[in-house]
Amino acid sequence: MTSSFTKSITLRKQVTMDDVEFGHLRDFIYEKCGIYIPDNRKYLLENRLLNRLRFLGLRTFGEYFYFLKSDQGGKTELQALFEVITTNETSFYRNPAQLKVLENGLLKSVMDEQLKKGSRDIHIWSAGCSTGEEPYTLEIILHEILKAQRSLWNITIMAGDLSEAVLASAARGEYTEYALRTTPKAIIARYFTPIGNGRYLINPAIKKHIFFHQINLNDRAQLRNIRRSHIIFCRNVLIYFDEAMKKRVISSFYDNLLPGGYLFIGHSESLHNISRVFKPIHYPSAIVYRKEG
Amino acid sequence: MGIPEIFAYLESNEPELQREGAFMAGEAMCREAIPQLARLLVSPNLGVQDAADMSLRKLGGKEVVAAVIPLLRSEDAPARNLSMDILRQVGHHNVQPLIALLKDEDPDIRIFACDILGATRKLRAVHPLCDSLLHDPEVNVRYQAAVSLGEIGKSDATEALNEALKDDDWVKFAVIEALMKIRDDSSIVALLGALDKSSELVASIIIDALGEIGHIKAVPVLINYFTGAAPVLRNKILKAVVNIMGTKTLTFLSDKDRVTFASYLLSAVDDEDTAVQDAAIVGLSCIGGEAASDKILMLAASINQEQEPERFQKAINGLVALGLTPALLNSAGSDDERLSKVALTVLIHMGTPDALQVCTKVFWHKDRDGQRDIARGVGALAGKEVKPFFLRILRESTDGSILKSALSFLGIRMQFVDVVEDIVPFLNHPFDDVKEVALDACIAIGGKSVEALFNEMLHDPDPFKRTMAVYAFGKMDVRSHLADLEDALNDEVADIRKIAMEAMAGVCGDNPDLLSRVVPRMINDESREVRRSLVEFLGSSQCSDAVAYLIKALSDADDWVQIRAIESLGTTGRCDVIPALRPLLTSPNQLIRMKVVQALGRIGGKEAFQELLSILDTQDMELLEAAEQALDLIQADDGEVLE
Ligand SMILES: C[S@@+](CC[C@H](N)C(=O)[O-])C[C@H]1O[C@@H](n2cnc3c(N)ncnc32)[C@H](O)[C@@H]1O
Numbered sequence: 052m053t054s055s056f057t058k059s060i061t062l063r064k065q066v067t068m069d070d071v072e073f074g075h076l077r078d079f080i081y082e083k084c085g086i087y088i089p090d091n092r093k094y095l096l097e098n099r100l101l102n103r104l105r106f107l108g109l110r111t112f113g114e115y116f117y118f119l120k121s122d123q124g125g126k127t128e129l130q131a132l133f134e135v136i137t138t139n140e141t142s143f144y145r146n147p148a149q150l151k152v153l154e155n156g157l158l159k160s161v162m163d164e165q166l167k168k169g170s171r172d173i174h175i176w177s178a179g180c181s182t183g184e185e186p187y188t189l190e191i192i193l194h195e196i197l198k199a200q201r202s203l204w205n206i207t208i209m210a211g212d213l214s215e216a217v218l219a220s221a222a223r224g225e226y227t228e229y230a231l232r233t234t235p236k237a238i239i240a241r242y243f244t245p246i247g248n249g250r251y252l253i254n255p256a257i258k259k260h261i262f263f264h265q266i267n268l269n270d271r272a273q274l275r276n277i278r279r280s281h282i283i284f285c286r287n288v289l290i291y292f293d294e295a296m297k298k299r300v301i302s303s304f305y306d307n308l309l310p311g312g313y314l315f316i317g318h319s320e321s322l323h324n325i326s327r328v329f330k331p332i333h334y335p336s337a338i339v340y341r342k343e344g
Numbered sequence: 345m346g347i348p349e350i351f352a353y354l355e356s357n358e359p360e361l362q363r364e365g366a367f368m369a370g371e372a373m374c375r376e377a378i379p380q381l382a383r384l385l386v387s388p389n390l391g392v393q394d395a396a397d398m399s400l401r402k403l404g405g406k407e408v409v410a411a412v413i414p415l416l417r418s419e420d421a422p423a424r425n426l427s428m429d430i431l432r433q434v435g436h437h438n439v440q441p442l443i444a445l446l447k448d449e450d451p452d453i454r455i456f457a458c459d460i461l462g463a464t465r466k467l468r469a470v471h472p473l474c475d476s477l478l479h480d481p482e483v484n485v486r487y488q489a490a491v492s493l494g495e496i497g498k499s500d501a502t503e504a505l506n507e508a509l510k511d512d513d514w515v516k517f518a519v520i521e522a523l524m525k526i527r528d529d530s531s532i533v534a535l536l537g538a539l540d541k542s543s544e545l546v547a548s549i550i551i552d553a554l555g556e557i558g559h560i561k562a563v564p565v566l567i568n569y570f571t572g573a574a575p576v577l578r579n580k581i582l583k584a585v586v587n588i589m590g591t592k593t594l595t596f597l598s599d600k601d602r603v604t605f606a607s608y609l610l611s612a613v614d615d616e617d618t619a620v621q622d623a624a625i626v627g628l629s630c631i632g633g634e635a636a637s638d639k640i641l642m643l644a645a646s647i648n649q650e651q652e653p654e655r656f657q658k659a660i661n662g663l664v665a666l667g668l669t670p671a672l673l674n675s676a677g678s679d680d681e682r683l684s685k686v687a688l689t690v691l692i693h694m695g696t697p698d699a700l701q702v703c704t705k706v707f708w709h710k711d712r713d714g715q716r717d718i719a720r721g722v723g724a725l726a727g728k729e730v731k732p733f734f735l736r737i738l739r740e741s742t743d744g745s746i747l748k749s750a751l752s753f754l755g756i757r758m759q760f761v762d763v764v765e766d767i768v769p770f771l772n773h774p775f776d777d778v779k780e781v782a783l784d785a786c787i788a789i790g791g792k793s794v795e796a797l798f799n800e801m802l803h804d805p806d807p808f809k810r811t812m813a814v815y816a817f818g819k820m821d822v823r824s825h826l827a828d829l830e831d832a833l834n835d836e837v838a839d840i841r842k843i844a845m846e847a848m849a850g851v852c853g854d855n856p857d858l859l860s861r862v863v864p865r866m867i868n869d870e871s872r873e874v875r876r877s878l879v880e881f882l883g884s885s886q887c888s889d890a891v892a893y894l895i896k897a898l899s900d901a902d903d904w905v906q907i908r909a910i911e912s913l914g915t916t917g918r919c920d921v922i923p924a925l926r927p928l929l930t931s932p933n934q935l936i937r938m939k940v941v942q943a944l945g946r947i948g949g950k951e952a953f954q955e956l957l958s959i960l961d962t963q964d965m966e967l968l969e970a971a972e973q974a975l976d977l978i979q980a981d982d983g984e985v986l987e
Pocket of ligand 1: 084085086137138139140141142145178179180181182185211212213214217266267268269285286287288291
């Protein structure tokens with residue numbers, strides 16, 4: 052019998068992270084996934100990793116660093132580390148102003164372009180999808196717009212994230228009321244089934260066209276293998292990267308987008324000083340980036 | 345990809361291939377491609393431009409500077425901007441051709457050149473820029489030269505900048521900013537001299553600059569200037585003086601001036617400029633008084649603490665300096681949440697018994713967050729007079745955080761013996777963190793009754809209770825509970841055995857009897873946590889038998905048990921353990937290999953030295969480095985092994 056209480060109490064001295072250890076871990080994390088941890092976040096990293104140290108029975112952060120690099124637990128521990136350092140805050144219908152742009156014409160114009168080419172294929176990529184609220188919202192929007200015609204289209208959504216834990220949760224498709232706080236009541240009624248205790252299950256029809264997959268935006272080779280998209284959503288992810296990483300990621304998105312494709316980034320994010328490859332298109336309360344072609 | 349392929353891509357008609365080629369050229373550091381890349385900067389395709397841009401920046405060097413300069417003359421504005429931007433980044437690799445552009449016929453080019461030279465931060469650019477500042481016929485060039493001199497920030501430029509204070513207002517703005525950035529003594533004199541001769545607008549910028557530079561020399565001049573100054577300038581002067589003098593602002597003033605100054609400060613709190621407000625707070629906090637207190641409280645309540653933590657803190661500091669004013673006391677009890685939060689923060693910062701007493705009085709009328717702040721603040725600072733307050737919390741509050749503050753004050757900080765009974769029920773609290781504080785509180789208080797309590801818990805069927813008791817005995821007097829702890833080593837719960845092991849580690853390393861009773865049993869414990877604690881315990885042991893057990897632990901199934909054993913063997917300093925360590929030098933776990941190397945360094949002596957020499961041909965760079973360090977260590981400690 053064990054519990055968090057009996058696990059956590061110990062007679063050992065509390066470990067702290069010194070600056071050298073912080074430097075090593077910071078560089079390691081940056082190299083692995085492009086997330087840059089500024090100095091003033093050291094205490095956060097220390098605090099969150101302390102549980103890992105306890106769990107693994109390690110005495111110092113230096114040992115933890117070694118463990119990460121080792122062939123023995125390193126690979127699995129890397130996922131645990133990703134879980135610790137990523138911020139997964141998200142919700143259904145996050146930033147409706149941007150979604151309105153999609154609903155009010157952008158999607159239609161992409162579809163028209165495809166029809167002109169005699170195709171009914173559209174590919175959407177949600178990069179940094181966290182627990183799935185964003186890609187599910189996109190699929191719900193497709194249903195809302197297309198209604199019965201949804202099945203006449205071959206629209207797929209690739210939803211990728213660094214952290215396997217959030218992907219597992221996304222695949223379950225079970226949410227609390229809190230995740231639905233900005234979702235219209237009618238949408239909840241149509242696409243979710245309440246399962247008690249303030250929890251909801253997303254309808255299987257919405258899950259059908261979404262493919263969840265583990266992805267590291269810092270891995271250019273991996274990104275090259277992603278099928279080319281008409282629309283990319285990468286909202287509230289770039290903020291965790293430094294400028295060089297942002298440039299790399301944006302450049303990969305450019306390569307992945309088909310000519311005429313669109314990129315959505317977070318509402319408070321901007322490509323200013325990052326890249327000029329995209330043409331910004333200004334809507335009343337949102338900016339969307341287009342790849343000219 | 346080789347150079348010919350890169351060129352084939354760059355010369356293709358397909359934008360996607362050109363983009364790919366441009367990236368490749370950068371990745372392969374292919375300098376031959378620089379002219380071609382520069383041509384692609386004007387490609388109609390943004391993706392191609394972007395790739396060429398990134399690669400040129402990556403390549404850098406004087407060839408890039410030379411290849412990109414001609415684009416400054418391009419008719420195409422985006423191309424011009426792009427080349428400017430690249431030159432700003434790589435221009436320092438070759439400033440000479442950029443300096444030459446300062447004499448170009450085209451004034452636009454001269455402006456670009458000034459701009460780029462500023463971004464290079466090169467000392468070599470300073471004199472040519474000074475020359476442009478003083479002699480260029482075009483006002484915009486002179487302006488940009490001043491901006492760039494400020495960016496470079498070298499005092500070599502001050503003489504020319506001081507001279508340029510005679511130029512027209514447009515240039516003057518930039519000159520003043522530049523002087524401010526350079527912060528040279530001689531610029532202060534020049535700025536003060538220019539004050540009287542300047543328009544209101546320029547004067548206001550000079551005043552800001554003087555405040556920013558922060559040299560005391562400026563203060564008397566500013567104060568003299570104050571009375572005659574236009575009203576719009578007064579708040580700026582107040583700010584500058586306060587910025588320079590801080591809390592000593594008033595020492596400069598005569599009694600009469602002080603009264604006037606105070607009334608100006610009061611109205612300056614309402615200035616639109618938040619920097620003026622902040623300065624007024626500092627000024628008012630030295631003057632004091634009810635009016636000052638009221639004003640600052642209102643201002644502080646209007647600041648959003650999350651968004652502007654520093655400003656909020658300044659206001660709080662100002663209020664702390666003003667002391668327990670009636671305005672503060674009223675605000676503490678106010679229903680206005682923000683105002684009351686400010687007042688409580690101030691009172692807790694003061695930390696005096698009077699101030700804290702006020703907090704405890706209003707506690708029960710506050711919301712949860714307010715209560716948490718008070719409990720935490722009072723608990724950390726107050727003395728025994730607040731005991732009844734915290735006892736009431738234990739009885740009436742249900743919030744974990746507030747309860748922890750109370751438990752920690754009563755038990756850990758004050759160690760009141762008579763509150764044990766009030767604390768004990770919290771050992772069963774549903775929140776783990778509350779339990780933990782309650783436990784530490786009991787331990788801190790200690791004494792016979794606490795000991796009796798833990799004795800009872802030690803035999804409780806509930807493993808939680810047993811965990812707590814073992815932990816407590818480990819923290820308290822281990823020696824007198826040795827038998828109990830030894831019993832706990834048999835507990836069915838691994839976590840309990842582990843804590844017991846940790847507790848024993850501190851004291852029984854020097855007891856051979858105990859060692860021979862405990863170790864043979866525990867070294868095969870099914871829990872690796874327990875075995876890890878055991879090896880640590882052995883490491884602290886003085887008994888000669890311990891070494892034999894440590895050597896046995898080297899073949900444990902758990903890597904970390906092995907590692908702890910290696911570390912401990914390293915500290916014994918005995919060279920007879922080297923043969924046992926040797927096989928682990930080929931362990932698949934790199935950390936184990938590293939630890940062995942470090943242990944050898946610590947053991948020292950000829951044999952360890954030889955062992956370390958033999959691994960110097962390893963391919964593993966990190967291991968090699970560790971081995972070299974270990975060798976250095978041995979040489980430093982023990983010079984003769986070399987002979
Ligand atoms: C704040 S969430 C954003 C979720 C969603 N896009 C939204 O806007 O609500 C950021 C997500 O980015 C993911 N992330 C961070 N670094 C990543 C990387 N290098 N590769 C892939 N995903 C990453 C995190 O795991 C996290 O789930």
